[in-house]
Amino acid sequence: MGLKSNLHNFRQKNKDKKWLPAFSAIHTFLYLPNETTHNGTHIKAADDLKRTMNIVIMAMVPCLLFGMFNAGYQHHVAFGEIERAAGGFFSLDSTFWTMDNFMVGFWKVIPLVIVSYGVGLIIEILFAMKNKHEVEEGYLVTGMLVPLIVPIDIPLWMLAVAVAFGVVIGKEVFGGTGMNILNPALTIRAFLFFAYPTWMSGDKVWVHGAVERDQMIANGSNLDAISGETILGSYAQGNTNVVYDYWDMFWGIIPGSVGETSKFLIIIGALFLIFTKVGSWRIIFSTLIGAITMGLIFNGVVNAGWIPETSKFYGLMNVPFWQHLIIGSILFGAVYMATDPVTASQTNKGKWIYGFLIGFISIMIRVFNPAYPEGVFLAILLMNVFAPTIDHYVVQGNVKRRMKRLKVKTA
Amino acid sequence: MSKDIKIKKGLDIKLVGEADKTVEQAIISNFCTIRPEDFHSVIPKLIAKEGTRVQAGDVLFHNKDIEAMKFVSPVSGEVVEIERGPRRRIDAIKIKADKPQVFKDFGKFDMTSDAAATKAHLLASGCWAFIKQRPYDVIANPEKSPKSIFISANSTAPLAADLDFVLSGKEQALQAAVSALAKLTEGKVHIGVGSNNSPLASMNDATIHKVSGPHPAGNVGTHINKLDPINKGETVWTVNAQDLVIIGELLLTGKFNAERIVALAGSSVKKPRYFKTIIGSEVSTMVYDNGVDKDGNDRIISGNVLSGKQLKPDGSLGFYHNVITVIPEGDDYEFFGWNKPVFNKISTSRAFTFSWLNPKKKYALNTNTNGEHRAFVVTGSYEEVFPLDIFPMQILKACMYQDLDEMEALGMYEVAPEDFALTEFICVSKQPHQDIIRKGLDLMLKEIG
Numbered sequence: 001m002g003l004k005s006n007l008h009n010f011r012q013k014n015k016d017k018k019w020l021p022a023f024s025a026i027h028t029f030l031y032l033p034n035e036t037t038h039n040g041t042h043i044k045a046a047d048d049l050k051r052t053m054n055i056v057i058m059a060m061v062p063c064l065l066f067g068m069f070n071a072g073y074q075h076h077v078a079f080g081e082i083e084r085a086a087g088g089f090f091s092l093d094s095t096f097w098t099m100d101n102f103m104v105g106f107w108k109v110i111p112l113v114i115v116s117y118g119v120g121l122i123i124e125i126l127f128a129m130k131n132k133h134e135v136e137e138g139y140l141v142t143g144m145l146v147p148l149i150v151p152i153d154i155p156l157w158m159l160a161v162a163v164a165f166g167v168v169i170g171k172e173v174f175g176g177t178g179m180n181i182l183n184p185a186l187t188i189r190a191f192l193f194f195a196y197p198t199w200m201s202g203d204k205v206w207v208h209g210a211v212e213r214d215q216m217i218a219n220g221s222n223l224d225a226i227s228g229e230t231i232l233g234s235y236a237q238g239n240t241n242v243v244y245d246y247w248d249m250f251w252g253i254i255p256g257s258v259g260e261t262s263k264f265l266i267i268i269g270a271l272f273l274i275f276t277k278v279g280s281w282r283i284i285f286s287t288l289i290g291a292i293t294m295g296l297i298f299n300g301v302v303n304a305g306w307i308p309e310t311s312k313f314y315g316l317m318n319v320p321f322w323q324h325l326i327i328g329s330i331l332f333g334a335v336y337m338a339t340d341p342v343t344a345s346q347t348n349k350g351k352w353i354y355g356f357l358i359g360f361i362s363i364m365i366r367v368f369n370p371a372y373p374e375g376v377f378l379a380i381l382l383m384n385v386f387a388p389t390i391d392h393y394v395v396q397g398n399v400k401r402r403m404k405r406l407k408v409k410t411a
Numbered sequence: 412m413s414k415d416i417k418i419k420k421g422l423d424i425k426l427v428g429e430a431d432k433t434v435e436q437a438i439i440s441n442f443c444t445i446r447p448e449d450f451h452s453v454i455p456k457l458i459a460k461e462g463t464r465v466q467a468g469d470v471l472f473h474n475k476d477i478e479a480m481k482f483v484s485p486v487s488g489e490v491v492e493i494e495r496g497p498r499r500r501i502d503a504i505k506i507k508a509d510k511p512q513v514f515k516d517f518g519k520f521d522m523t524s525d526a527a528a529t530k531a532h533l534l535a536s537g538c539w540a541f542i543k544q545r546p547y548d549v550i551a552n553p554e555k556s557p558k559s560i561f562i563s564a565n566s567t568a569p570l571a572a573d574l575d576f577v578l579s580g581k582e583q584a585l586q587a588a589v590s591a592l593a594k595l596t597e598g599k600v601h602i603g604v605g606s607n608n609s610p611l612a613s614m615n616d617a618t619i620h621k622v623s624g625p626h627p628a629g630n631v632g633t634h635i636n637k638l639d640p641i642n643k644g645e646t647v648w649t650v651n652a653q654d655l656v657i658i659g660e661l662l663l664t665g666k667f668n669a670e671r672i673v674a675l676a677g678s679s680v681k682k683p684r685y686f687k688t689i690i691g692s693e694v695s696t697m698v699y700d701n702g703v704d705k706d707g708n709d710r711i712i713s714g715n716v717l718s719g720k721q722l723k724p725d726g727s728l729g730f731y732h733n734v735i736t737v738i739p740e741g742d743d744y745e746f747f748g749w750n751k752p753v754f755n756k757i758s759t760s761r762a763f764t765f766s767w768l769n770p771k772k773k774y775a776l777n778t779n780t781n782g783e784h785r786a787f788v789v790t791g792s793y794e795e796v797f798p799l800d801i802f803p804m805q806i807l808k809a810c811m812y813q814d815l816d817e818m819e820a821l822g823m824y825e826v827a828p829e830d831f832a833l834t835e836f837i838c839v840s841k842q843p844h845q846d847i848i849r850k851g852l853d854l855m856l857k858e859i860g
Contacts, residue, residue, distance in 0.1 A: 004744050028783060032748025036741050036778040040845045042716045043424070043569075043738065045837045046756035046764045048782020050749035052789060052839050055762045134783055178786025178840070277760040280791060346790040346804060395805055399820045406642040 004031065021128040025121075025135040053137040055278045057144050059269035060336065063259035064148060066252060068109050070262070071152045072101030074255050075208040078226045089251045089264055096253060105152075108208055109258055112147035115156050119163040120146075127172045138177030138184070138342070139167065145185035145336060148259025149329070149377075150192065151205040153212075158199065162191045182384045183343045186377050193372075201372055203229035206255035228255040231327045232366065232374055235315045249326040260332035263325070270335040279339045282348060283355040287334035288325060290359025295321025298367060316367040330362050333376035343384040347394040354390055358383045414620055416603060416637045418798040421625035422833055424569040424757060426716065426738075427775040430674035430683040432576050437673075438700070440692035442727075443486045443506045445471060449730040450482065450540060451849075452549045452856060455501050463490045468515030468536065468667035471504055477553065483537030485669030485690045487513040506691075514666040522587065522662065526594045533591070536661050540730065541654035542592075545635065545647050547856045548827035548849075557648040559598035559639050562589075564612075564652045565605035565622045567629035568715040568832075572674035572733045574652050577685065578610045584659025585652075590616045591662055592650065603634045611652060627798065632830040636799040641825045653733045673728065675701060677716075677737040678775035679709040693727050694735055703737050710778050712736040717832035718845060741779025749782065756781065759795060759837050785840040793834040801826065803834050807844055810851030815858055818851055828852075 007027055014020060027033075028050070037044060073096050076082040085096040120139045128135045146163060166188030171180040193200045204210045207228030217223055231244060231254060244254050252262025260266070273279025298317040301307055307314055325331060338344060338358050345354035358379050365375020447455040455472040459465055465484040474480035484490075486508040494503040517536050524532070530553055533539045544551040551557070566574045578585065593600045593616040600617040605628075612619055620638065627633050631649045641647050650658075653671060660668050669690040676683045681702020688697065694713065699705055705724075712719040713729040716736050720729055728735065750763070757774055758764030766772070793803040801822040809817040828845035835844035 004746070008744065028749070031744035031746055032779070032781065033783055034742045034744050035780045035783060036710075037780055039721060040718070040843045041832055041836045042710060042712055042719065042721070042736075042778050043426075043776040043836065044779070044781050044841065046753045046758040046766075046781050047760050047762055047837070047839050048749060048780075048841065049785045049788055049839055050782060051762050051764075052760070054750050134785075136785055138788070176786065178788045276762045277792070278762055278789075282791075341790040342788055344790070347802065348791060348794060351791070391805075395802055395821070398800065398802060398822075401800070402640075402642070402820065402822060405640065409642055409645075 007031065008034070018129055021133070021135050022125045025125065025128075028134075049137045050140075052278055053140045055276050056141045056273065056336070059272045059279075060144050060148065060259065062265045062268060063262060063332075064109065064113075064144070066262045066265050067148065067258040068105030069097060069101050070105065070252060071108055071208055071258065072098075072104030072106075073253065074206070074228060075104055076101065078207045078210060078228050085253060088247065089262075104208065108152050109147060111156055112150065112154070112159060112258070113144070115159050116146040116163055117143040119160045120167050123164060123167045123172070124176075127176060131176070133176075136177035138171070141340075142167075142184045142188075146188055148336075149185065149189050149257050149332070151200065152208045152258055153205055153210070154192070154199055158192060158196055162188045162195070165191045178342055180342060181388075182381055183337055183340050186337060186381050186384075189377055190381060193377075201233075203227045203233055206230055206257075230254070230256050230374075232316075235319065235327075246323065246326060249323075257329065260329040263331050266331045266335050270331075273335065273339070279335065280341070280344070280351055282351040283339045283344055283358075284334050286352045286355030287330070287338050287359040287362075290356035290361075291324055291330050291334075291363050292321050292359070293356075294360045294363035295319070295324045298363070313367055324363055324366070328366060328374050328376065330359070330366075330376050333362065333380055334359065337377070337380050338383075343387060345387045345390045345394075347391050349397075350387070350390040350394045353394075354383055354387055357386075414638060416620055416622045416624075416628070416634060418622075418624035418628050418633060418637070420795060420798040421567075421627055422759060422796045422837070423567065423625045424717075424836065425771070425773045426569045426676075427678040427773045428676050428680055428683045428736075428738075429570055429773075430572065430676045430685055430734075432573070432685065434672060434685045434687055437686040437688040437692065438696040439508070439510075440689065440696045440727075441508060442491075442693055443484070443488070443508055443689065443691035444693075444727040445482070445485070445504045445506075445691050445730070446727075447472070447482075447501050447504075450550055452547070452853070453480075453482075455482070457493065457501060457504075459484070459490045459504070461490055461493055464488070465490060465506065466513045466515040467669065468517065470537070472501070474550075479531070479534045480539055480550070480553065481535055481537050482540055483515075483667055485667070514668070517661060517665045517667065519665050520591075520662040522590065529591050529594050532662075533658070536667055538658045538661055538667070541650055541658060543649050545632075545641055545649065545827060546824035547852045548829075549856070551648050552646070555646045557596045557598070557646045558641075560592050560596050560600045560648045560650065561631045561634050561638075562600065562602045562611070562617075562650050562652055562655065563622075563629050563631045563634060564609045565603055565629040567605075567626035568717055569626070570674070570676040570734065570736055571629070571715055572653070572672070572685070574611075575605070575609050577653060577672040577674075577733065578656065580610075581656045581659070582610050582613070584656045584663060585611060586614055586616075586659070587662045588650075588655040588659035589614045591658070592648075593617065596648070598639070601634060601638055603629070603631070605629070624798070627830065627833060630829060632825070632827050633798055636801075636825055640800070643819065643824060645824075651731060651733070654731070671728075671733055673697070673732075674734040675737070676734060677712075679703055679707065679737040679739055688728065690730055691727050693725065694722055695724060697735065698737060708740045708742070709737050710740050712738070716776075717836060718829045739775070739777040741777030743779070745779075759792060780841050782839075782841055784842065787840050787842065789839045792837060792839065796833040796837055797830075799825070799830060803831065803844075806851075807831070807834075807842070807847050810847045810854075813851075813854055815855060818855060819859075823851060823855060826852075 170187030361379040
């Protein structure tokens with residue numbers, strides 16, 4: 001029966017081969033395996049890890065596609081080739097949804113995707129062969145997240161080094177998918193940020209071509225420098241005169257990492273994840289609540305007049321609390337990063353605390369960190385480390401209740 | 412004072428092939444097989460050697476550690492074969508049944524006897540095997556006295572035999588058994604019933620609780636957790652409702668009558684219905700005459716689909732089971748099965764699985780695992796189907812890394828493998844939860860005892 005039986009026979013023939021996990025990864029991609037239950041439950045529900053991970057990837061695809069349009073658009077705007085677009089997401093001026101914008105972005109973003117998946121999956125397969133287990137699906141999501149959270153012009157070799165670091169140190173040393181403490185995608189980003197800070201922040205990296213232009217100027221070209229600062233970058237410089245309005249921020253036609261600019265599409269993705277019960281609504285909502293709380297506190301400090309207008313923190317503290325949700329990548333972090341079930345808190349009560357603290361700390365870092373104006377990824381990594389501690393105390397609540405019951409009985 | 416139990420967390424798995432409410436006499440099985448592995452953790456000391464003639468109620472073997480605990484033959488006949496496994500472990504005792512059955516007479520039991528006499532009578536007659544204990548989910552230790560005894564008369568497992576139906580008309584035997592059991596505990600006998608129509612709803616010497624909600628509302632584990640959770644050092648006994656009939660009949664007539672009404676169900680059965688048969692009977696006496704293809708690719712299960720035991724075609728009805736389920740094997744590949752929309756399988760998510768659209772629909776599930784074994788990744792889904800006040804994932808992990816202190820603290824004394832059947836069913840990582848819990852309990856039994 002064609003492909004199905006050929007693949008089956010091939011598997012039977014090579015049962016003992018070391019490279020079988022590599023074959024299995026492809027085989028199980030094409031076909032749901034013929035594995036049956038033994039004892040225990042004789043029937044199983046329809047979901048497996050591949051299906052679950054696939055849902056997360058689908059939630060990210062709109063962000064990726066939008067990122068391609070936006071990369072081209074930002075490039076052309078910065079080089080003065082087109083006018084700034086105005087209007088809503090569906091009624092944007094003809095200068096945004098153009099094939100030209102898309103193709104510029106496409107040829108910049110696709111290599112990022114290929115490097116991210118290529119390097120990551122090769123390492124995953126090697127470790128699967130070494131540890132004699134199947135290739136687990138965790139990297140399918142990580143590999144998609146990585147291109148979305150890096151600047152468009154990041155050199156590919158840097159990305160490759162970072163992915164290798166993130167997968168090996170962030171995940172495989174702990175035992176692979178399901179065992180890691182830190183979110184692998186954020187480990188990759190943290191590595192890039194601390195190893196190559198000039199490529200991860202500043203006003204040059206967010207627009208395709210700006211760095212190149214800078215180098216040409218440095219080499220003596222008589223050209224204007226391109227500046228494509230993120231909104232947070234402007235605020236952190238004390239420059240409150242931002243050219244974008246809130247709708248631009250919401251729809252996402254602003255400079256930023258590849259996939260995190262469109263708050264509209266992130267909200268759609270979030271609703272999709274919550275509806276399919278794949279993403280934790282508890283974490284998403286509590287993160288936003290945490291961010292709003294911190295924003296309100298800062299607004300209160302400003303309103304009370306406790307901070308002079310000359311302070312370098314004044315600009316960001318004065319941002320109305322709700323705007324914190326549409327500038328920077330807090331929303332992207334809340335929906336796609338904080339919800340990673342392995343590194344988040346695993347108890348329902350713990351998820352509320354974990355998410356709240358992520359939002360709270362994100363905005364705190366955003367305001368107080370002068371060197372790097374976005375705090376979301378640091379806040380999530382920090383809370384990844386504390387998630388087991390939060391769970392510990394939640395579980396202890398249950399344990400204490402049990403102990404108390406025993407005491408009442410024996411007393 | 413009765414307290415009603417209402418649970419919200421859980422999942423009713425609706426399957427095709429529910430048994431019609433008609434009872435048929437099964438063909439009398441030529442052989443009867445008793446498998447010591449049904450009595451978890453009991454090491455048998457064989458009494459009836461090959462060639463011995465036994466009556467129904469004669470001792471086959473006793474518990475090596477507790478000699479008074481006898482296990483008896485459900486039929487009269489001749490012991491024809493002792494099947495042995497590795498290290499001469501006894502795997503099965505096969506008895507060739509006589510045509511007219513002869514019962515050993517234990518004598519009509521004086522219902523006014525005290526606890527010690529009742530206990531001795533049940534131990535000697537083989538009926539003790541029906542009484543199980545928690546912690547550890549093994550046959551009750553007769554030296555300990557339980558703080559309460561739990562009986563569930565509400566069957567919520569998929570395709571389970573309807574206890575209201577199979578127990579109707581047996582009120583006298585049930586009452587005798589309940590009254591006898593009530594003597595063995597300082598506490599109460601708790602009976603959980605689904606409705607007031609249950610034959611057990613009007614029992615004396617017991618507290619009746621009305622139970623409602625999705626599966627596992629019918630599991631005794633749920634009742635125990637909601638009514639009288641087990642603390643360290645305490646013991647609770649549980650008895651299957653249908654086994655009360657055998658206990659009751661022994662007390663009233665002096666006969667160990669292992670007859671039981673069994674549901675034959677599942678999507679591979681053309682005429683699902685109930686059968687009157689005997690513990691240990693060959694399932695082939697029921698299965699193949701009722702539309703199961705003899706050379707079809709089916710799985711025969713003694714027990715329900717969640718925690719039953721896989722049988723070979725020549726297998727026999729397990730000691731504690733009152734349902735035989737036959738479902739198709741799922742040993743085939745499915746093209747892009749992991750990402751295409753799914754309409755014909757059950758799921759608690761909505762990840763392009765559409766069972767949430769039609770909660771009343773009945774499904775014909777097969778034995779495919781729908782995915783490969785993975786490490787625990789997804790969190791929060793088990794809690795939706797797990798009504799006990801216990802953290803399911805944390806206790807499973809504690810069992811896996813064998814931390815006895817943590818297992819104890821998280822509530823290991825309260826659980827049995829069947830409590831984790833639903834979490835196993837929905838597990839995205841396809842982890843064998845019941846097996847993990849069983850091994851954890853065995854470890855505790857060995858180390859703490």
